[in-house]
Amino acid sequence: MFRYIVRRLLALIPVLLLVTLFAFIIVHITPGDPVALVLGEAATQDEIERARAELGLDDPFHIQYLRWLGAVAQGDLGRSLIFDMPVSQLLIQRAEPTIMLASVALFFTVAIGIPSGVIAAINHNRWSDHSVMFGALIFVATPNFVLGLMLIIFVALNVDSLPTGGYSHLSDGLLSTLQSIVLPAFALGASQAALIARMTRASMLEVLGSDYVRTARAKGLHQRIVHFRHALRNALLPTSTVLGVVVITLFGGAVVTETLFNLPGIGRLIVNAVRNRDFPVVQGALIVVATMYVLINLLVDVLYVYIDPRIRYT
Amino acid sequence: MSSTMTREEREHVFDREQRQRVFVVEWFRVLRRHRPAFAGFIILIILTLIALSAPLIAPADPEAISGRDRLTPMFENPSFPLGTDQLGRDVLSRLIYGTQISMSVGASVVIAATTLGVTIGLVAGYYRRLDNVLMRVMDALMAFPPVLLALGIMAALGAALLNTIVALSIVYTPHIARVTRSTVLVVRDVDYVMAARAIGVADARLIFRHIMPNCVGPVIVQATFVFAYAIILEAALSFLGVGTPPETPSWGNMLDTARQHMRAIPSLAIFPGVAIMVTVLCLNLLGDGLRDILDPHSYNK
Numbered sequence: 286m287f288r289y290i291v292r293r294l295l296a297l298i299p300v301l302l303l304v305t306l307f308a309f310i311i312v313h314i315t316p317g318d319p320v321a322l323v324l325g326e327a328a329t330q331d332e333i334e335r336a337r338a339e340l341g342l343d344d345p346f347h348i349q350y351l352r353w354l355g356a357v358a359q360g361d362l363g364r365s366l367i368f369d370m371p372v373s374q375l376l377i378q379r380a381e382p383t384i385m386l387a388s389v390a391l392f393f394t395v396a397i398g399i400p401s402g403v404i405a406a407i408n409h410n411r412w413s414d415h416s417v418m419f420g421a422l423i424f425v426a427t428p429n430f431v432l433g434l435m436l437i438i439f440v441a442l443n444v445d446s447l448p449t450g451g452y453s454h455l456s457d458g459l460l461s462t463l464q465s466i467v468l469p470a471f472a473l474g475a476s477q478a479a480l481i482a483r484m485t486r487a488s489m490l491e492v493l494g495s496d497y498v499r500t501a502r503a504k505g506l507h508q509r510i511v512h513f514r515h516a517l518r519n520a521l522l523p524t525s526t527v528l529g530v531v532v533i534t535l536f537g538g539a540v541v542t543e544t545l546f547n548l549p550g551i552g553r554l555i556v557n558a559v560r561n562r563d564f565p566v567v568q569g570a571l572i573v574v575a576t577m578y579v580l581i582n583l584l585v586d587v588l589y590v591y592i593d594p595r596i597r598y599t
Numbered sequence: 600m601s602s603t604m605t606r607e608e609r610e611h612v613f614d615r616e617q618r619q620r621v622f623v624v625e626w627f628r629v630l631r632r633h634r635p636a637f638a639g640f641i642i643l644i645i646l647t648l649i650a651l652s653a654p655l656i657a658p659a660d661p662e663a664i665s666g667r668d669r670l671t672p673m674f675e676n677p678s679f680p681l682g683t684d685q686l687g688r689d690v691l692s693r694l695i696y697g698t699q700i701s702m703s704v705g706a707s708v709v710i711a712a713t714t715l716g717v718t719i720g721l722v723a724g725y726y727r728r729l730d731n732v733l734m735r736v737m738d739a740l741m742a743f744p745p746v747l748l749a750l751g752i753m754a755a756l757g758a759a760l761l762n763t764i765v766a767l768s769i770v771y772t773p774h775i776a777r778v779t780r781s782t783v784l785v786v787r788d789v790d791y792v793m794a795a796r797a798i799g800v801a802d803a804r805l806i807f808r809h810i811m812p813n814c815v816g817p818v819i820v821q822a823t824f825v826f827a828y829a830i831i832l833e834a835a836l837s838f839l840g841v842g843t844p845p846e847t848p849s850w851g852n853m854l855d856t857a858r859q860h861m862r863a864i865p866s867l868a869i870f871p872g873v874a875i876m877v878t879v880l881c882l883n884l885l886g887d888g889l890r891d892i893l894d895p896h897s898y899n900k
Contacts, residue, residue, distance in 0.1 A: 306739075
């Protein structure tokens with residue numbers, strides 16, 4: 286097990302190096318001279334050239350990349366051009382709304398997705414199955430910003446306690462935070478819940494058709510015990526493997542949802558950075574999120590060994 | 600030329616043409632039996648027709664600004680059946696032209712991502728030496744959430760329709776490459792491929808004649824979903840103001856401008872929203888159906 290984890294960690298190195306390389310290239314290929322931009326029009330050609338040399342912008346590509354990579358490896362993601370603040374500090378400052386949004390969305394995903402999938406599978410081909418599957422079909426096809434707009438129009442504009450946007454920090458009380466986060470989190474989590482419902486239903490149906498479930502039924506166990514103790518436990522295995530992907534999809538979707546609902550999180554920070562060409566922020570966010578994704582996937586794979594005793598890694 | 604062909608050769612040509620035609624007819628017949636997929640397919644055909652004939656059926660110029668007719672609600676003024684936006688532009692015409700943007704972005708991204716992805720997948724699957732390098736690059740690209748990677752690329756390239764297509768193609772190439780590679784890995788050791796290799800068939804011919812046809816099914820299914828993702832992501836980028844330029848009538852842009860008038864005229868947001876949902880829904884139905892048809896194991900689950 287230990288060796289497996291070490292090997293997986295080593296395998297991450299090339300992927301993470303490529304991630305940083307992509308993040309670096311994206312900024313590097315951007316047209317326009319950043320120095321001329323920062324110094325303004327009054328700067329002479331001489332001044333610009335001196336600044337370029339000082340910043341090391343005249344060095345060959347790979348030297349620049351390695352120097353930048355060295356800084357990133359030490360946690361230095363550079364400074365924002367707009368906020369005059371280190372990127373890492375900026376990301377931490379904006380993390381709370383994003384983490385709250387993604388957590389509540391994940392809660393919706395699991396709390397709606399899994400029970401609906403189970404209900405659909407137990408009532409296979411009956412109306413509750415059909416309605417769950419129809420709902421899943423609709424929600425999978427609804428992008429979070431479309432659902433969010435609909436929720437604003439049909440819910441937020443009519444219900445006073447649910448704001449159309451803005452965020453109330455945790456320090457101002459949990460209840461008001463939840464009030465400000467419930468609609469965006471639902472908009473964000475709905476399509477993932479639909480996917481989870483489909484997966485849970487499919488794997489539940491497969492398990493319900495297996496021999497040991499038939500045996501359990503044959504020996505006269507109560508339906509509920511068969512469904513929940515025998516079937517559900519195994520049916521949840523495939524679902525649990527995709528949770529890592531779900532988490533990262535939620536973080537990705539948060540970019541759009543935060544902008545729609547005016548939540549001052551990392552997502553909106555990134556969108557504004559792209560609009561204002563604040564490249565260090567874009568770069569830093571790309572690296573942080575991709576690293577998170579890779580680590581979450583590793584974590585899920587490792588946890589899987591504990592959940593499913595049939596799997597043995599060597 | 601044709602007169603110099605022997606009878607056998609002519610028959611061979613005929614045979615191949617006929618086989619191809621039968622193949623298409625057979626696909627159509629199978630698809631028709633799968634009701635949801637067929638319904639999705641038909642609506643997509645209609646949407647394509649709307650996109651192609653936009654200049655003919657749109658009642659007005661989608662970019663024409665009219666100061667007098669700003670924010671007309673729907674059904675109020677017969678010359679603007681679905682109302683106008685804050686610049687007095689006809690919503691119905693913008694919706695129709697938006698179909699053009701969404702469908703052409705989706706189609707372009709599918710073509711580019713499939714060409715690139717299939718090539719990378721074939722090479723990675725067949726040449727084990729290149730496998731590691733190519734797939735690590737694909738893994739790294741897939742480590743970014745699609746929206747974020749697309750935003751990053753758009754930041755570098757600037758907001759324009761062509762750049763959106765480039766960005767989305769980069770985002771979705773790994774999805775196609777992965778599917779292609781996994782099919783190649785299964786097929787490359789199958790007996791008839793080994794036999795072909797044993798009698799000395801060249802690599803290129805082996806890949807294109809014997810291996811690639813097996814990838815067609817899985818790639819078509821994946822490409823259908825990529826089409827849907829691309830439409831959603833294009834709309835998302837436009838909605839965030841970094842995709843299609845604001846004067847261009849795209850569904851994402853329409854949603855963005857609708858945000859300021861949700862209380863007064865909610866229909867501004869509802870029409871493009873529903874348009875996106877319907878298109879994506881149909882593509883999903885088609886993709887799910889094709890997967891059922893191509894994979895007998897998942898049928899009727």
